[in-house]
Amino acid sequence: MVRGRSCVVFALLGLMLAAGCGHSTTQRAEPSRTRDAGDRTGDPQPSASTEPGHDPSTSPASQEDEVAPQRPEPEPEPPTAEPPVLPSSRVDCSLRKCVALTFDDGPGAYTGRLLDQLRAAHVHATFFLLGQNVAGHRGLVRRMVEEGHEVGNHSWSHPDLTTLPSWEVRSQVRRTQQAVQDVTGVAPVLFRPPYGAVDGRVADAVGMPMVLWSVDSLDWLHRDVRRNIIVGVRQPRRGGIVLFHDIHRPTVAAVPSVLEGLRERGFTFVTVSELFDGRTLTPGHRYAGR
Template sequence: MTAAAAKKVDCAKVKCVALTFDDGPGKHTKRLLDDLRKAKVPATFFILGQNVGGNRALVKRMAAEGHELANHTWSHPQLTQLSDAAVRSQISRTNKAIKAASGVTPRLMRPPYGATNARVGRAVGMPQIMWSVDTLDWKYRDVARNVRVGVNTPRKGDIVLFHDIHSTTVAAIPKVVAGLKKRGFTLVTVSQLYAGKKLKPGGLYYKR
């Protein structure tokens, strides 16, 4: 898995898609990691700092198995309603927790609810990774729908938003991965997707 995840992929030439998972780790994340390992594909996890403490082994495993660990704030607030100092605290506390658990300091973040602006971007000081395919998995909690949307919607260079805290999402992922591979996609981390492009601190990124 690690070798497969670490290989160099040129997403300017190859048909790449990045699967991303928000709000974990949670009680379904281990199953997701098991399935991703079997499929030999990496993903990007936008982790909540407050969830790291009880799941340190899972966070360490993510890094060891070639997944990308990214910052989704400490407690999922709407950053546009916080002061600059509070935004910085949400980011720095989460980075420290993830590094303590995994040895890896996140280089990317995703603002909760996609709520950001220029001021927040400056306070965050990291590239802000949004998404181009919103599966709405949190809303419908439907395995078949997750599979259908996850397989049929993505196009080359897309970033797909899922949440690993929902059992219906995790149950769908093996079929999503198989379906995307059948469509000719190479599944990559967000950093692999953007390899060769310079991402700016505070910049917004929706797809390659």
């Protein structure tokens, strides 16, 4: 009987020990499952930056900063500069072979290109302006003066002044003087009568020196680039005044070749006032050359 009780006791103890060992094993395994879950959801995954040779102390972000070139900051655009003022030639035309190029009836659609050409060639010219064209081209008129060109009066609307009463002649002159001075601060000192039409009465009414020409290109009539070049290069003589019109495309297209050809002939380009060495010209008197 005692022996049978001992067997029962040992059997119960064995069951208790078995249950306790199983609980202990479950507790030890639980932390391992928690770490595996963390590997899948929380820790960073392996990447190319963790391959052999990568410095683990360098983060992927800092490595990109080292390798990728830095984009330079955009430079601010420089302010738009005004075109430089070309110095006056101050040439002694008693010693040099001078010629004055003059352009009538502008400013117009092609005057800006002409100014570019003259500026590139370092040439000064004289522009006889129509007063009615000034308001629509204020920037061009201002640029003429700023770049050293001479601006003259060519009436307000290009009438034949010999057909107008004296009061209207004076009005044509006065309105243009005012228009140019309002834009540039400079009043013209020279007058070119439209069509070259002038008589004693008109000369008295205008009250300014009358600038005519020694070479008439007739560019307004023929409108031909090649002809403009031939006339513009071959016909001028020392001390001459050449008549062109900057309102015609073929004229402006011919100017670079005219400048080159005259330079090859030894000419120096001056304004009309410079052609006469800057001396004061007589009001009412007509000038067709030096």
